[in-house]
Amino acid sequence: MFDWIKNRISMKIALALIIVLAVIMGAFNILLVKQRAEVLRGQLLTKARAMALVGARTMEQVLEDAISSGQFFKEQIFDTDYRKITEGPLAGAAIPKYHTIYDTYLDLNLQKIEDTFVEEDSMVAFAVLVDRNGYLPTHNSIYSQPLTGDPEIDKLQNRTKRIFNDPVGLAAARYDGDDGNKILRQEYKRDTGETMWDISAPVFVRGEHWGAFRIGLSMNEIEEAIGELxxxxxxxxxAVLLLASITIYFVVARIIRPLLNVTRVAERVAGGHLDETIEIESNDEIGRLASAFNKMTQVIVKNLKGEIDRSQRMVASVKEAIHQLSSSANEIMAISAQQSSGATQQASAVQQATTTSEEIAVTAKQVAENAMRVEAQAAQASTACNNGVQVVDNAIAGMGKLKNQVQSVAEAMLELGENSQKIGGIVDIIDE
Known part of the structure; x- marks a missing residue:
């Protein structure tokens, strides 16, 4: 499969575009989710800020009404004499419980108000009033359940009348808004293991900082919302990437189709179909490539035909030379037969035979030189034709053989001349 992809330019282009698109969409996805998460957190913070400020103003009104109605003095409302509960349902709690002068009043007047904040929004884990030391006199109903004796269960279900003097609790309780933000946002991990946002707004009674109203927001729900997003x-x-990938593939295939036509025609031309031409479908780079290819093919065919014609003419010349050489060889053989008819006739024709042999030798050398030139011309013709004509190759091979034969005949004639001279000497001796 990978070889098929590597051998198709359309697949390479489409795959490269899909990878680039996937990277861009992945980055866009990350940025979009991050931006949307920030928007969700910003909306949540805005909502929690409003709730904390409203809650703080409500708590201030409740506490000031208690003083205005004469039920408590201001000093009693600011009571910090936390007395440990040693009797009653809360006496056996694993985590110490406390009470103050105003606890009963707040239990009757605050819990319903605090529960309203929790019931209206599922992300609100708690909404409580705490004093400057982190003491929480009245908790929400869901955290004011009877003790079960199981410390783990009670830690979650009964969290009222405790002093939350941990760093987060104290920072929230003692925040007075001097920084101008009006609220304090803290992110922490609750002792139950839950990640929380703590939004606190300061509570003032008769102009004096009493404590704070704390809103606890569970981040689990918002993280689930971000995960779902x-x-x-x-x-x-x-889905968009899949649709875009299919579209990219077909678009690239459509654009590359003329190039595939050029490739197929080029392969057919390479296979010997020199009359093939490419149909030009556009004026772009591929169209200009097809036009140039057609012109190149026409030039190659024209040159090749010219070389073939020249090769054919050269083959005809070679054949004529071979015919002449064959005739000369026959004449030489006839002369040799006449010379072997008898010593008497040879003696009378020694001088003529010698002269004829020398001429034949010279002629044979010329024939050999002509054969070499013919061979060189044939080799040049073979090179120019790019191995296009097998006949020329055969002719060159035949000329090589003919060259060797002519050289042999020439050597034989030379040897015959020498023998004729020797015979002349013998005849002279015989005459003497």
Whole structure:
């Protein structure tokens, strides 16, 4: 499969575009989810800020009404004499419980108000009033359940009348708004293991800082919302990427189709179909490539035909030379037969035979030189034709053989001349 992809330019282009698109969409997905998460957190903070400020003003009104109605003095409302509960349902708690002068009044007047904040929004884990030392006199109903004796269960279900003097609790209780922000936001991990946002707004009674109203927001729900958003956007991006990939493939295939036609025609021309031409479908780079290819093929065919014609003419010349050489060889053989008819006739024709042999030798050398030139011309013709004509190759091979034969005949004639001279000497001796 990978070889098929590597051998198709359309697949390479489409795959490169899909990878680039996937990277861009992945980055866009990350940025979109991050931006949307920030928006969600910003909206949550705005809502929690409003709730904390409203809650703080409500708590201030309740406490000031207690003083205005004469039920408590201001000093009693600011009571910090936390007395440990040693009797009653809360006496056996694993975590110490306390009470003050105003606890009963706040239990009757605050819990319903605090529960309203929790009931209206599922992300609100708690909404409570605490004094400057972190003491929480009245908790929400869901955290004011009877003790079960199981410390782990009670730690979650009964959290009222405790002093939350941990760093987060004290920072929230003692925040007085001097920084101008009006609220304090803290992110922490609750002792139950839950990640929380603590939004606190200061509470003032008769102009004096009493404590704070704390809103606890569970981040689990918002993280689940962000996770759901991430999954939704991711699936949408995958669907878009799939659709875009299919579109890219067909668009690239359509654009590359003329190039594939050029490739197929080039392969057919390479296979010997020299009359093939490419149909020009456009004026772009591929169209200009097809036009140039057609012109190149026409020039190659024209040159090749010219070389073939020249090779054919050269083959005809070679054949004529071979015919002449064959005739000369026959004449030489006839002369040799006449010379072997008898010593008497040889003696009378020694001088003539010698002269004839020398001429034949010279002629044979010339023939050999002509054969070499013919061979060189044939080799040049073979090179020019790019191995296009097998006949020329055969002719060159035949000329090589003929060259060797002519050289042999020439050597034989030379040897015959020498023998004729020797015979002349013998005849002279015989005459003497």
């Amino acid at each position: 991430r999954r939704t956007v991711g699936l949408f991006m995958l």
